[in-house]
Amino acid sequence: MSRAKCTLPLTLLTTGVLALAGCGASNDADSVPAAPQDVAPAGRAQLADGGTLRWAVDAMPETLNAFQADADATTTRITGAVLPSLFTLDANGRPQANPDYLESAKTVAREPKQVVLYRLNQKAVWSDGREIGAPDFVAQWHALSGKDSSYWTARNAGYDRIEKIERGADNLEVKVTFNKPYADWRSLFSPLYPKEVMGSPAAFNDAARTALKSTAGPFRIKEVDRSAGTTTLVRNPRWWGTPAKLDALVLTAVPREKRTAALAAGSLDLADVDTAAADRITRAVEDKNAGVTGGPAAAITPASALRSWALAHGSEGEEKADAARTSRKRTQAAIKVYDTEQTNLRGYAVRKSxxxxxxxxxxxxxxxxxxDERVRRAVARALNRKELAADVLKPLGLPAEAPGSHLALAGQEAYADNSDALGDQDTHEAQALLADAGWKEGGAVATAKPEGAKAGSSPQKESKQDGSKDDGKDDGTHTDGQGRGVAGAYAPTGTRAPAGGVPSTVLTRNGKPLTLRFVLPSGPGSESLRATGDRIAQMLDAVGIRTEVTKVADDSYFKDHIASGDYDLALYSWPATAYPATDARPIYAKPEPAADGSLTVEQNYTRVGTDHIDQLFDQAVGELDEGASRDLVEQADARIWAAAGSIPLYQRPQLVAARQSVANAGAFGFQTPRYQDIGFTKGAAKS
Known part of the structure; x- marks a missing residue:
């Protein structure tokens, strides 16, 4: 049994010998994201002053403290609007100093120790009027350094390398001295909390979960109403920067499967949606322009309408007439509801990236x-990643390139395609690897139970552990407690399922068949996982690897299967980060034995790692030459590819339904939202 510890936050020869090729394509300073952001940009002069924007979130925030283990995506959205972020990400996913809080920030000394000097914006103050300064930096360092176990922190990366923090030449300067070099120093103090939050364990652990008395952003928290499922942010009267265009921003908890109805009812202005909802919005506009009727009415043919009319008028007796009249009323009511929803959905646009x-x-x-790494590499070599990406992204009109890196995405400075360290799809190579690992075609089969399967797993081809019927829907979003997404993505309706029939070969070893347990979630919103899983099963079948698909309840998928290691194959997602040397290390760190005999895996849920990968990350995070640090990150990525514990398939699509009058918001891509610039175009403000 292994234990997950939550932290934040080649060519292969058939003999099993690794021949390391180059570390990927060189960095291109002009590289851009695979898809641009889609936010309906508008100048502030084009926006109305005022209005309330209602923005859907998955759930109410578990905590307002971003450094606690149960912080989530809603926590991140709130803190982004109400607290200082010294560095934010641009459209290329690269950190940039935030002028609202910083005049400058740079490393002013490297020897004998690294010193970073922050020059703060002289107007920057907390909402209680106190200036932002060194005491806030010191308090956050003490809380997150890991030295005081009274603070229930989820991560301390970077803060544990700080030796001291001092006031500089004046109150606007903060000097941070490190006891060990830290390449990702820009990741620190974002968000920055006031000393009142970080100054004591009680305030950090408990008080900051539900309230923040002092903030310092364009918005402040007015109310967290858990009964109504809303968090209301309003303009901060002490904000010194460009004023917020909106009067209020209301974050509203709406489950993904209910967002189409909420949008149609006009109760939301902005919402991440799945493919089905995006299709309905797009169809609403297209059907209006084409004069087409959709929904329940589309199923009514002239013949079926005539038959229904005849039955309702007693052509086959009064009993059938009553049933027909009831059915016609229900159909007409459904048509009316659908038509009303479609009419209302025409006021929205789908923004995608x-x-x-x-x-x-x-x-x-x-x-x-x-x-056996040979089997893992065989699985990888069996996959046509380009086809898998195309299945998901092409129907959405999005670029369908398979990622070449585990540690960055196209457009980011650290991005380089290192997938050659493993190699592309090659059926013959996959089969040779399996043969080298001892898996041979034919032979007696002693048991149908897959080798390595956990006790209690079903021998059926497909099974569910939640006791519910297979409704063809999966969930799509899971997080690791820091608002960092770790689930699957969306797939277009109609993605083809695997071909049926008996597999062409059966690979066995010691009388056991080569069968892998493929775990997928079963709730609404993740249809792509099942569709992508089906395609993967087809590809593996072609090389003799069988898969046993197990569908499990959403609330147990990640915690009880991925994190606990109760799976062979699974689909989930990791976010890109501007600081891979820091943030990616726990994801790929070599599991270490704990005192009780279990494994401490941090966030490495594949349990695949090497000492060399760890060493490369450690060198990268302590290398202050940015080019040299990126080179080390690329080398680590090549080794991760070679280890074949994680195979990137596609960048997730981002689909956002936005009221057509909403500007500067939607599919943000890499870029940190600039909350003060979000608003409604003139003449269309909402209240």
Whole structure:
């Protein structure tokens, strides 16, 4: 049994010998994201002053403290609007100093120790009027350094390398001295909390979960109403920067499967949606322009209408007439509801880009066939990643390029395609690897139970552990507690399912068949996982690898299966980060034995890692030459590809329904939202 510790936040020869090729394509300073952001940009002069924007979130925030283990995506959205972020990400996913809080920030000394000097914006103050300064930096350092176990922190990366923090030449300067070099120093103090939050364990652990008395952003928190499922942010009267265009921003908890109805009812202005909802919005406009009727009415043919009319008028007796009249009334009511919703949905647009996150096939290397790196590489070499990406992204009109890196995405400075360290799809190479690992075609089969399967797993081809019927829907979003998404992505309706029939070969070893347990979630919103899983099963079948698909309840998918290691194959996502040397290390760190005999895996849920990868990350995070640090990150990525524990498949699509009058918001891509510039175009403000 392994234990997950939450932290934030080649060519292969058939003999099994690795021949390391180059570390990928060189960085291109002019590289751009695979897809641009789509936010309906507008100048502030084009926006109305005022209005309330209602923005859907998945759930109410578990905590307002971004450094606690149960912080989530809603926490991140709130803190982005109400707290200082010294560095934000631009459209290329690259960190930029935020002029609202910084006049400058730079490393002013490297020897004998690294010193970073922050020059703060002289107007920057907390909402209680106190200036932002060194005491706030010191308090956050003490809370997050890891030295005081009274603080229930989820991560301390970077803060544990600080030796001291001092006031500089004046109150506007903060000097941070490190005891060990830290390449990702820009990741620190974002968000920055006031000393009142970080100054004591009680305030950090408890008080900051539900309220923030002092903030320092364009908005402040007015109310967190858990009964109504809303968090209301209003303009901060002490904000010194460009004023917010909106009067209020209301974050409203709406489950993904209910967002189409909420949009149609006019109760939302902005919402991330799935493919089905995006299709309805697009169809609403297209059907109006084409004069087409959709929904329930589309199923009524002239023949069926005539038959229904005849039945309702007693052509086959009064009993059938009553049933027909009742059915006609229900159909007419459904048509009316659908038509009304479609009319209302015409007021929205679908804004789309690619999320700064990729969906991967995870291979659990802790036990069973996948503990053999040759089998893992065979799985990888069986996959046509280009086809998998095309299945998901092409129907949405989005670029369908398979990611070449685990640690960055196209457009980011750290991006380089290192996938050659493993190689593209090659059926013959995959089969040769399996043969080298001892898996041979034919032979007696002693048991149908897959090698390495956990006790209690079903021997059926498809099974569910939640006791519910297979409704053809999966969930799509899971997080690791820091608002960092770790689930699958969306797939277009109609993605083809695997071909039926008997597999052409059966590979066995010691009388056991090569069968892998493929775990997928079963709730609404993740249809792509099942569709992508089906395509993967087809590809693996072609090389003799069988898959046993197990569908599990959403609330147990990640915690009880991925994090606990109860799977062979699974699909989930990791977000890109501007600081891979820091943020990616726990994802790929080599699991270490704990005192009780279990494994401490941090966030490495594949349980695949090497000492060399760890060393490369450690060198990269302590290398202050940015070019040299990126080179080390690229080398680490090449080694991760070679280890074949994680196979990036496609960058996730980002689909956002926005009221057509909403400007400067939608599919943000990499870029940090600039909340003060979000608004309604003139003449269209909402209240």
């Amino acid at each position: 690619l999320e700064p996150a990729y969906t991967q096939l995870a291979l659990n290397g802790s036990a069973g066939p996948l503990s």
